[in-house]
Amino acid sequence: MTLYSIGDVAERCGINPVTLRAWQRRYGLLKPQRTEGGHRQFDDEDIQRIEEIKRWIESGVPVGKVKALLEGDSVNAHDGWMTLQEEVMSVLRYVRPARLRTKIAALGREHPVDALIDHVFVPVRQRLGMDQNTAKAMCSLLDGALIDYVAFCLTSARKKAGKDALIIGWGVEDRTRIWLEAWRLSQAGWRMDVLAEPLENPRPELFPGQQIFVWTGKKLTRRQMEQFAHWQEQGFSLALHGQS
Template sequence: MALYSIGDVAERCGINPVTLRAWQRRYGLLKPQRTEGGHRQFDDEDVQRIEEIKRWIESGVPVGKVKALLEGETVNVHDGWTALQEELMSVLRHVRPAKLRSKIATMGREHPVDALIDHIFVPVRQRLGLDQNTARTMCSLLDGALIDYVAFCLTGARKKAGKDALLIAWGVEDRTRIWLEAWRLAQHGWRIDVLAEPLDMPRPELFPGQHLFIWTGKKPTRRQLEQFEHWQAQGFSIQLHETA
């Protein structure tokens, strides 16, 4: 029977090891074996269970209700993402930076990064962006806390084995999303550095020998695709970072 370390499973499933530990310790979703030295070891059934947990969470089920579903119980499943959005909005309304940082860190430990970005952070920022005055102030507070947390996560990811890359935003106005997309890439084995300011026109020749990700924030235009193909034809190690 094949056994895998928590690092192997994290890379295979696209889940942060911190999240796997939270699923085990706080929610009892996983029961890995232990080596004599106390290190977690997962088998193929564990991997299948992790993938099933991911599917439930990404479909909007609160992580606290997943165990009952896995055990075949009937539970009242509401839209978990909406509930988490409201929790974050509630924290923001109190305008307490320390509590906000703590809430973001807790979410980061308990949920897959892709799902957090797409179903919590982006929707909340969109809601705040529709209003003015107070909502914009809360959005600015949230953005600062998100960038602070993501920078911390990127620093940790760069200490691990992986592939180095630089993320460049092309024609993007939302600077905070640049950091969120860097965080997304970091969960897939990349040690990411960020060019914090978006560019009107990237210049890959300024970064010789580096692997570059280009993010346009939306579907690339025909002109952008043609330029991108030109860069590839010139031999640059460059790829588009596309999100759903």
């Protein structure tokens, strides 16, 4: 029987080791074996279970309800992501930065990063993206806490083996989203740096030899497509991030 370390499983399943530990300790979703030194070891059945947990969570089931579903119990798991969005909104209404940071860190430990970005943080920011001054203030508070947490995660990721890369926002105004996308890329093994200020005219020649991810948040214009093709012809290591 093949056994895998938590690092191997994290890379294979695309789940942060911190999240795997939270699923075990807090929710009892996993029961890995232990070496004599106390290190977790997972077998193929554990990996299948992790993939099943991921599918439930990504479909919107709150992590706290997954164990019952895995055991075949009947659970009302509808609109799980909406529940988490409301929890974040509720914390924001108290305007307590420390409490908000704690909530974001807890979500980051318990949920896959891709799903958390797409189903919680982006929708909440969209809901707050209104003209009312209160909503703008709450969105600004959330953005600051998100960038703070993501920067911490990126720093931790850079201490591990991986490939170095830089992400640049091109023709966009959403600075926070650039950080969220850097966090997403870090889960795929990239040690990310962020050019925090979006650019109207990126200059890849300023970063010779670096792998660069370009984020636009939307379909490229014809001018952008031509410019991007020109950069590639010049031999720069560029990739469009988030483009289908």
